[in-house]
Amino acid sequence: MSVSVFDLFSIGIGPSSSHTVGPMRAAGRFVAQLAEEALLDQATRVSAQLFGSLGATGHGHGSYDAVIWGLEGEDPETVDTAAGRLRSAEVRRTGRLRVLGRHEIDFDPDTDLVLHRRRALPFHPNGMTCTAYLGDRVLLERTYYSIGGGFVLEDDGSGQPTLRPDPTPVPHPFRTAAQLLEQCRASGLSVSGVMLANECARRPEADVRAGLLEIWAVMAGCVRAGSAAHGVLPGGLKVRRRAAELYDRLLVEAEPVATGDVLLPPGPVDPLSALDWVSLWALAVNEENASGGRVVTAPTNGAAGIIPAVLHYAVRFVPGTDDDGIVRFLLAAGAIGAVYQQTASISGAEVGCQGEVGTACSMAAAALTEIMGGTIEQVENAAEIGMEHHLGLTCDPVGGLVQIPCIERNAVGSVKAITAARLALRGDGRHTVSLDKVIKTMMETGADMKVKYKETSRGGLAVNIVEC
Structure with missing residues (x-):
């Protein structure tokens, strides 16, 4: 069994697990990897592109703010949504983003956070690509899929990414x-x-x-x-x-x-x-x-x-x-x-x-x-x-x-x-x-x-x- 009851019942924010919580987690996962690979301090620009259903209904589902919060290192379980909305408005007004809450860069929401209403990625309707740049050079790029319930898969190049099974052996495994x-x-x-x-x-x-x-x-x-x-x-x-x-x-x-x-x-x-x-x-x-x-x-x-x-x-x-x-x-x-x-x-x-x-x-x-x-x-x-x-x-x-x-x-x-x-x-x-x-x-x-x-x-x- 790869799915825990605590995966299915997770504390988060509205209005959508796939369009709000998922993109927020994906953005957070991306900047965390940027830091793990010692690339964070080199980044001069970060962008996110939302495809398919994420792009089509992202504004109504709160995806826009969620991505900004994720890039700044917030978590769906603990984020202060009232303060978060003020912060995302400030990002739009100033054009400055604090990646992981500590590395400040220029950020233009019109070009760095794009919701594609008519473009979709092949694997799943809820696709999202995050890219970090040093000038014009790509430092890191990753594609994620928000598959529902806040679950996020990273594109592993196989064309069929799957949930990573929990390696913990359980006494009564079942799938069906x-x-x-x-x-x-x-x-x-x-x-x-x-x-x-x-x-x-566990x-x-x-x-x-x-x-x-x-x-x-x-x-x-x-x-x-x-x-x-x-x-x-x-x-x-x-x-x-x-x-x-x-x-x-x-x-x-x-x-x-x-x-x-x-x-x-x-x-x-x-x-x-x-x-x-x-x-x-x-x-x-x-x-x-x-x-x-x-x-x-x-x-x-x-x-x-x-x-x-x-x-x-x-x-x-x-x-x-x-x-x-x-x-x-x-x-x-x-x-x-x-x-x-x-x-x-x-x-x-x-x-x-x-x-x-x-x-x-x-x-x-x-x-x-x-x-x-x-x-x-x-x-x-x-x-x-x-x-x-x-x-x-x-x-x-x-x-x-x-x-x-x-x-x-x-x-x-x-x-x-x-x-x-x-x-x-x-x-x-x-x-x-x-x-x-x-x-x-x-x-x-x-x-x-x-x-x-x-x-x-x-x-x-x-x-x-x-x-x-």
Whole structure:
């Protein structure tokens, strides 16, 4: 297994894991290599070119600022986005960049940071080339691909760069869902148990549990922040934030129950009011993401609201969902996410939103099924249902912003995850289409999908919204 749960759930910034976090990490990796090769002090100029989907929607996705922050040595997990925006504005105004925060050079954003709207690199739609110069001489040049979820690959010249496998041997390696089930049957462990055992090959179990609870704390904090913020989202579409208003309206119906850091409703009077809370939790996260706030990729930023919303649902409505249940939920979700990451794609620019919201729904459905007592077969079935009914979903962000239809899509995907789990739990795990088959179908559907429907803002709602 080359993918850790902490790779899939990483703390970063909005609005996009592939268009904001990925380019920031790529730029940071480039200047770090420049320093490692003792070339930093010689550099008189640094440039970055963004291709394909990165170039087409980079302005709306915050790629511009993210690259500047990465070149200056900032990290997505710790960057102060408010101060960062002021700093990137200063770079534009002064034409001076502090590479790695210490080596100051001239930097003209018009020529040194270019977003190519109609040019793409061959391997992946999210391509990016960084170059450092001494005068007119190239000191170092590297090409990177942001493949979704904040994962970044460096072009190694092979034409098919891959994620570098973690060399740490794990007791239960798996790549496909079938292999995951085989490991569960052979060991007698649950899906989360297999994932925990593999994580413990890398770090002590106490650290694994503490790390996952910290991820949950950030998710819960994102819900709190989104549930309190009013106003309009940035970007020019003037999309009104709705989570806080919805939260206030739900409180009118009943006082919330205070449980730690989680915003929780009391027992519902309306039998479907629980779904209103699920929608609230998803909207809160994705409005925070759209505003450039601190979020957890789950497995991407565009789909970051689904797993927190369904986990909030579990904490409130599934009896016995304590810290151990939260850990098991995230481990089970991570195991399913690892299958997608190793055998398919979670990049909207490559396969459409079916690879983002569809994957998140699949992960959440599987995780909820496990903590509700499902068998490993029911867990796999829930994951399959979650993806099957997202097949063909396009990625057509209006204005290149992660707002319409992305925010509402997370609320709907959260409800679908709960439905998928309940359907699986009412069955016996036997079903016709396996998770591996539906993942293969998702990839084939993505390959057949026209480029204009894959995060380029050149098709679908992105072009038809002006007619409404």
